[in-house]
Amino acid sequence: MDVLLDALIDSLKMLPFLFAAYLMIEYIERRQGERIEAALAGGGHWGFVPGALLGCVPQCGFSAMAANFYGSRVVTLGTLMAVFLATSDEAVPLLLAVPEQWPRLAALLGIKVVLALAAGFCLDIALRRFLPEGVRGGYTGHAGEVDCHEQHEAQQGILRAALAHTLNIFLWVFGFSLAIGFVMEWVGAEAFTGFLAAMGPLQPVFAALIGLTPNCAASILLTQLYLSGSITFSSAVAGLASGAGVGLVVLFKANPSVKQNLFITGLLWAIGAAAGLLLQLLGL
Template sequence: MELFLDVLGESLVDTAKMLPFLFLAYLFIEYVENRHGERIEAILAGGGRWGSVPAALLGCVPQCGFSAIASNFYASRVISLGTLMAVFLATSDEAVPLLVSMPAYWDKLVLLMVIKVLYAIAVGLVLDFVLRGVLPRSLRGGYTGSVDEIDCHEEHSDEEGKPAPIWKAALRHTLEIFVFIFVFSLVFGLIVEGVGEDVFADALGRMGFFQPVVAALVGLIPNCAASVLLTQLYVEGALRFSSLVAGLCTGAGVGLAVLWRANPSWKQNLFITGLTWAAGAAVGVGIQIVVAIFG
């Protein structure tokens, strides 16, 4: 009981320190999405074969809404496969506001976002230009649908159809993530204290080369809890930075779930899911190799 109370108190204090940063981060996110959402959608839909560039920049905005929008656009053939993948790989869901709430990790956050955006652009351009002739025409997407047929703003309105106050949405997101982080911190702390920190770290460390591959699989879970889990494991020292990048590159939030619901071809959806995992695992392993060579 004494161990439980100690871990409980420590988890509560550590998590409570993040609340002001989390709320301000979500307030900014809600402002951007509500005041500039339609303009952002227009940019995403009008990018053509160069759509991966604005898609990666927009995708790095820390919320899963854009990945859902991109999935709807792809299912209606408004955007290309490269644009869709750029959004998926750049999306970081809850990881950004979580790291923003920890000033000690701001330098890692900047590095993380730069890697994700540049990698997302590169993968998108390769798909839309280099591999365009290899991919089946039905998989390429783009240029045949109409953006006017898609409504992506339902969840931002109240019961009467009026825009919901941004502070309420920001507060709701903050409290939801607060609960996620607190529960994870409590469970993780109890596990580490129970089995021993050295044993736990050694188990993850033994994954070696495969740690980013496993992290990329975790990132595919269509829930913000996956990005919270990966980020917390990294902060606790259980995951390497390369594994964090791998997991967050595949962490497209609800984007993959929306794709499976909106796109009628299960073969295309399976290919895109596998491609997302492979791309995330590849960049994680690549970073790991670079670090091993250059230290």
């Protein structure tokens, strides 16, 4: 009962902040969606710059958009990777819901933007000629041929959509908080955190694997583990960097080459894990 009440109270504290965050997200998606698509598709070899910035908007729809564009050869590999690495899915609203974590949220977004820009520059500028021609992307296709907009229910207003999204994520947060609480109660908090801590340098590698799960549940789980003190900030960055939301699912659907898709997935995991290991070495 104590675990249940603690999970419920902690989750309820987030509700006002979550609702405010999703109101903003819905507004951006509906009012600026077409401009964002145009900026992403029109960037050329420097598309990774708007990709890194737009990917920070806490909404996995942009990673799906980038995957669609890459499958149609509208954007380059660097732009796709920049969006994937910058995408934080539900982590941003969850951290916004905890005011004392705002400095860490700013650090997270800053690190992910730098990482996305660096990866995009390497793939599209510095190392482009070393990549197989088929994987580079950005050759043919037109943005107008790709439908990336999420479909909302007819006549559904921003308030209703934000409320529905807030309640959905609230249930995820409550579920994970409850699960983590029961695990800690069953095996003991020290044993649970000790198991994750015992991974040492492998913890970011493990977190990056979790991040590859093509669902918003991965970013929620990683954020909850970080907030509970079970994983370090560097591991959270590793998992959230490799996490592209539903982007990987859309990539495998939109891009016919399985080899290219597996290469991109492996590269995404490797960059996320390497970033986490580097931050760990720096003591962050």
